[in-house]
Amino acid sequence: MSGLGAFGRLMGAGWVLVRNDALLPRELELLYPSGVLTLSKGLRLFAGRGARVGRPGERLARSLERLGPVAIKLGQLLSTRADLFGAPFAEDLSRLKDRLDPFPTAAARTAVENSLGQPIEALFASFGEPVAAASLAQAHEAALLDGRRVAVKVLRPGIARRITEDAEVLALAARLIERWAPPARRLEPRAFAATVIRATELELDLRLEAAGADELGEVMAKDGYMRAPAVVWEGVGKRVLTMEWARGTPLSDSGALDQPDLDRKALADNLIRAFLAQALDHGVFHADLHEGNLFVAAPAQLTAVDFGIIGRLGAPERRYLAEILWGFLQRDYERVARVHFEAGYVPATHSVSAFAQALRAVGEPVFGRAASQVAMSRVLAQLFEITALFDMRLRPELVLLQKTMMTVESVARRIDPDHDIWAAAEPVVRRWVARELSPASQVRRFASEAQAALRNLARMAEPPLAPAEPAIVAVRPVSRLRWLALGIALGALASGSAFLLSLLFR
Known part of the structure; x- marks a missing residue:
């Protein structure tokens, strides 16, 4: 275009x-x-x-x-x-x-056969009508030849062309916003748009989604807070993904939370802990955990589907995130502020003590209170003002983390209106701190960093054998106050909704 x-x-x-x-x-x-x-x-x-x-x-x-x-x-x-x-x-x-309008089942069958290179009867004993339809694909209930019940995800016809067109429009909109809306520039609209576009493009190859589902299934099994259906690899192609049927009821169904013997508090806790365990302990997380992608079963079982968007965190991001969360759990705002400055999250031109004071102004009024008692719109407006006051800019490499934080916190609120996000987060964060910030782990980390530095020095001392490649500069990620202060504000900065709220509620 x-x-x-x-x-x-x-x-x-x-x-x-x-x-x-x-x-x-x-x-x-x-x-x-x-x-x-x-x-x-x-x-x-x-x-x-x-x-x-x-x-x-x-x-x-x-x-x-x-x-x-x-x-x-x-x-x-x-x-x-x-x-x-x-x-x-x-x-x-x-x-x-x-619940969007589905495309015809006949077209889905044709897409399955073309993608898998064999007649649909060679793999499926039955192939039903669509049971869910979203923006990029729809899901069909089917049965394998051995009788197993499965879900078959099929991309919409012509979706790649639509994504290309949307990407160009989104990139143009970001350029216009950056040029004509100075207050929005620190939200890095062009970099944000590029991140969204790239994540969406990756969703167009369902073989990649199958790999992400398989990887996250292994990660989830280690903690048990959440599970993923098994991938049926013989039913995977570029436009087709087959997985075992998810247990439970979609959380998007109006009656999902009215199931007998459902423990809402434990369910909300499991959601928060599943996300944190994935992100902190393993550095990989499901980055699209809205209600349509979650199935629930009594007493507190969560099953995730749709692994098209996977987020990843490197070791530094995980450490900074855990230390800041732990600081908030301890209500040690000075420590939280120091971590922000150490990581480069706040420019060194500002005062650590002043930033700690700003964090206290956000944290104390909401700490330990039920979600239903917190007016999030006003909290977001306050957070946006603080991040502007301390020159904090959006980091595109954390957009998926921010978006997922926002979504997970909101879904937990819907499951349990009185949910205490800090109480839910505490066991996972405490476990990470005990493991990663113990004296022994600190010694191992320093030794590893020293070895890496020595290897780099040795490579620098060697004469080049060929023209040097352009250096790849590792950029430290910059976090936000958002979920670090409440569990959601990071996501609002990424989407820009906090800016709108600051206008509406000032």
């Missing part, structure tokens, strides 16, 4: 939102500052019939579905934040998770 074509699609996307009164909906007028209110009323002059049909969430869901896969993923993220936008709004968007 040419630059002109991308601009046309971007304008078309804006027009769809305006026509459906989904950009600045009239129902939120009381929240808008005066300038935004004037803009909202002006845009409404161009609204069409769709602007009069349904609630704001329903109108936005229709608009995002029409705009394509990347827009739908934004809707999925917003749908997890009932605490910010209200339960009706989140519920209206929830259909974007797994």
